[in-house]
Amino acid sequence: MKRLIPFLFLTCLAGSAAAQNGDLFSSVAMRFLSYPANYLKPLDTLLSFQSTIGKDARMRPRFFNELATYSSFIGNYRDALRYYDSAGFREQVPASPSGPDAFSGYRPASARQTIIRMAASRQVTIINEAHHVPYHRLFTKSLLQELYNAGYRYLALETLGSFDDELNNRKYPVAKDGYYSHEPLYADMVRTALNIGYRLVSYEFNGSCTGREDCIMKREQHQAEQLHQVLQKDPAAKMLVHVGYSHLREAPLNGIEWMAARFKKLSGIDPLTINQEFMRETFNPALQHPAYNTAMKLFKLQEPSVFVKADSLWNFAPADRSCDILVFHPPYGMAQGRPDYYRLDATRKPVTVRLKKAYDHVMIQAYIAAEKDAGRLPADQLLLERGNEARLMLAAGEYDVVVRDGEGEILEIKTVTVQ
Numbered sequence: 001m002k003r004l005i006p007f008l009f010l011t012c013l014a015g016s017a018a019a020q021n022g023d024l025f026s027s028v029a030m031r032f033l034s035y036p037a038n039y040l041k042p043l044d045t046l047l048s049f050q051s052t053i054g055k056d057a058r059m060r061p062r063f064f065n066e067l068a069t070y071s072s073f074i075g076n077y078r079d080a081l082r083y084y085d086s087a088g089f090r091e092q093v094p095a096s097p098s099g100p101d102a103f104s105g106y107r108p109a110s111a112r113q114t115i116i117r118m119a120a121s122r123q124v125t126i127i128n129e130a131h132h133v134p135y136h137r138l139f140t141k142s143l144l145q146e147l148y149n150a151g152y153r154y155l156a157l158e159t160l161g162s163f164d165d166e167l168n169n170r171k172y173p174v175a176k177d178g179y180y181s182h183e184p185l186y187a188d189m190v191r192t193a194l195n196i197g198y199r200l201v202s203y204e205f206n207g208s209c210t211g212r213e214d215c216i217m218k219r220e221q222h223q224a225e226q227l228h229q230v231l232q233k234d235p236a237a238k239m240l241v242h243v244g245y246s247h248l249r250e251a252p253l254n255g256i257e258w259m260a261a262r263f264k265k266l267s268g269i270d271p272l273t274i275n276q277e278f279m280r281e282t283f284n285p286a287l288q289h290p291a292y293n294t295a296m297k298l299f300k301l302q303e304p305s306v307f308v309k310a311d312s313l314w315n316f317a318p319a320d321r322s323c324d325i326l327v328f329h330p331p332y333g334m335a336q337g338r339p340d341y342y343r344l345d346a347t348r349k350p351v352t353v354r355l356k357k358a359y360d361h362v363m364i365q366a367y368i369a370a371e372k373d374a375g376r377l378p379a380d381q382l383l384l385e386r387g388n389e390a391r392l393m394l395a396a397g398e399y400d401v402v403v404r405d406g407e408g409e410i411l412e413i414k415t416v417t418v419q
Helices: 016-034 040-047 060-073 077-087 111-119 135-149 166-170 184-196 212-233 259-267 290-299 340-344
Strands: 107-110 124-129 152-157 199-202 238-244 272-275 305-309 349-352 362-368 380-384 391-394 397-404 410-418
Touching: 016 040, 016 060, 040 060, 060 077, 107 111, 111 124, 111 135, 111 272, 111 305, 124 135, 124 259, 135 152, 135 184, 135 238, 135 340, 152 212, 166 184, 166 199, 184 199, 199 212, 212 238, 212 259, 349 410, 362 391, 380 391, 391 397
Parallel strands: 124 238, 124 272, 152 199, 152 238
Antiparallel strands: 107 305, 349 391, 362 380, 362 397, 397 410
16 A cells, blocks of 8 residues: 555655655655545544644655645645645756746747647657646546557556556546545546556555665666656657656756656657646745746636647757647636636536535545445545535536545435436
8 A cells, every 4th residue: 555655655754743744745645645535534543733833944845745646636726836835845946047038929829739749749748747736647547549649559657556457447446546536637647548558557666775766766766767668668669658746857967867767768769758847826826936927917717738839849048958849728716616727628527416405624526426435536626615506517428426525534425317
């Protein structure tokens, strides 16, 4: 089960206080993975320590990063952004030109269509996500069918633990398959890929390591080798790889060679690399990349976009470039009580569920009725506070809608059919 915990949980912590707090994070994660239907308990548990651990300078980044992740799991997008800002991470993003002239001669174009066109001639495409931003999974999902039509047959996912063919044969994910796939839009990306016909690939590192640098090096090398092995066994295959953060970097960062660069060296294949994490909204606009702010002001984007001039795409200066494509995501507000990024998925529509009574601080979860495994994952869910409507975003089909309290106890179950 430990292999399913985010890799950060498995690195060594220096100092007894940090180790004790690390044990807290690990125990919260382990309890969640043991009782995966109870999404609310880990968040409530962490929040109860906010006045202590949340003020510890050493633990603050990790603490708020975990709060951001669990908030994203339950559909609290704004909280996920806010907590991630509070973590104090400052990704090393190149300070590219960001004034109005930075985009001179460029025009916005559909990121989806551009990627589909460029990926068609590549054997491997790598796209990243920020783990607390669910719409990055929606965007990858939007590429799946067209890339399959272009010959892609493998989808490699960072979240997956080691598995045999059970997941590929089952055709939908369950709790034991991964960690980030507990988030409903990640699970939906997996489900969609399996239904299209992709074969899923696990490539995560589960070995031992000592210290941060050793762990990073071993993890990046192992990931590259695992992906390379897929193509050694099936040399003509085309593969899409969905990673987190820096794993797609083709250039070193702080002296570290990341997975994509190692894969390129091992295989001789130049992957198409797509970064979603740099050009996106944050809770505090002051933390957004200056070039992102300029682009939003000049073009008021309404869809995920790239910037095109003749045959070139807007990117960082060559000396600072670490990927082929930068996706600019528009800011997503709220619409009808839910994050507006659901408009990226035309199959979903708002569904208001009529419950027996008014509830306060409970989870309302919609499970696909045809998925019978005890560890099935919700198609959508949200934290329902007193006075809020139970509005879910669902595709057509039949669902088991479950209401759970903060201890995971079931308070109500009903069947909902969406036409």
